[in-house]
Amino acid sequence: MKASHFTINRKYFRMEFGFIFFLSFAITLISDLEYSAYVQHNISKFSDDFGYRVVTESLALICYGIYYWGFLKVYVFRRSLLGVILCSLAFVILDHIFDKYVTNWILAHTDFISQAFRKRALDELSDPRIVFTFNYALISAIFPLTGLAFVVRSFSQDNELKTLKEQQLVSELNYLKAQLHPHFFFNTINNIYGLALKQSTDTAPMVARLGEMMRYILYEADQETVPLSREIAFLSGYIEVEKIRHQKGTNIQFDVQGILPEYRIEPLLLLPFIENAFKHGLEEETGNGFVHIVICQTDEDLTLQVSNSIPETAKGKAVAGIGIKNVRKRLDILYPGGYRLEMNDAPGTYEVTLILPNI
Known part of the structure; x- marks a missing residue:
């Protein structure tokens, strides 16, 4: 399962980047605002973990970009269903490992993050267990990014x-x-x-x-x-x-x-x-x-x-x-x-x- 190159087309890059940025930041921000308003009954509470979200979603943006341009889009354009399935499965596994060791390490050593979140990151980093879940990754990343790749391929075919x-x-x-x-x-x-x-x-x-x-x-x-x-x-x-x-x-x-x-x-x-x-x-x-x-x-x-x-x-x-x-x-x-x-x-x-x- 090896992709030959990053398929970045300048014509569609802004649209793709905007979509991935929205997927990484805006959806999480909206979710935090809703949680603060309806559960905590104080909409300003979402700012308590703002630094945490900046770090985690910036890393998510990088991971989504590598997954989309480096692998998923390549296989969608090649019409390789097996390639799409395998690279998506690999993404779920590697994303969990990345979050476990890289994201938590960065969180634990970032000064502008609250002490509570830094401690939670250290606890997760010291826990030897890794729990792999697929449902959230499918809904939040794989399905939207796969749809984006198919839309871009359709536009490309129309232009061709x-x-x-x-x-x-x-x-x-x-x-x-x-x-x-x-x-x-x-x-x-x-x-x-x-x-x-x-x-x-x-x-x-x-x-x-x-x-x-x-x-x-x-x-x-x-x-x-x-x-x-x-x-x-x-x-x-x-x-x-x-x-x-x-x-x-x-x-x-x-x-x-x-x-x-x-x-x-x-x-x-x-x-x-x-x-x-x-x-x-x-x-x-x-x-x-x-x-x-x-x-x-x-x-x-x-x-x-x-x-x-x-x-x-x-x-x-x-x-x-x-x-x-x-x-x-x-x-x-x-x-x-x-x-x-x-x-x-x-x-x-x-x-x-x-x-x-x-x-």
Whole structure:
């Protein structure tokens, strides 16, 4: 029955110490006050043995602490019933021996304790007999301390479970972002390929823009959050690339309103909605197609509104691609029940409204 170490967790130490201190001092003090008031009919009588109580309960505090942190809590956390039983049995035996020889010796040699208590301590010290009783130890120490250990273990498990869930969410978010990167690059490289086939003079500027966007994705988008202003700058670069591709017969508008300088957002969260608008709104458009994007922030929330034309050849087709399915999962993780996403398929127009809380 050997405990490997003292299981003292700073997070719960104050609660544990407070409970053990109360068990050692306060309960005895309350008991003495009640005895003085109801039996001796003089509440001030409890002060007669105050020095005695200071010594005995200070020693009890030390014994309870060693028993709890050194042994009992270890076995409770290990879910070892046998260990709990054996260390509790050992505690009763060793506590009686400690009281018999150590506590009584200290009492007998402490000057501020009354003569009556010092004499009683000497008498008990000289008596060779040791009477072991279990009932009082069970009620006053073992059961309360065991309950405390189980409560702390429950709190610890809840925190560990919460930490594990957070780690799983972070892993899932990283996985979803990793999916987004190749999806984005695949689409953009296809755009550059189309321009190259036409030997367009816009190919080089588009490659330069792509380089800037790649730098952002590789060196900034792996952070948990980025300034919204930085994310908007990235989106602006992406929209400029799309403007290069769709120069004739299209109406592309990008409006930003009321951005708060301190606001941060999960990187690449808005891109799929904008990318989707260009892919499905202008890819097959041969007439006057449009993409209108508005990002507006107030003190309460951040709103993204995206609307795009629907070409005749695309009517009846699903407009939500891989990126939209991806971002829905990310929104569920980042803002569980706290965001609003509306997608409306009106005649000739597809509209998306995303509202995020300012948190």
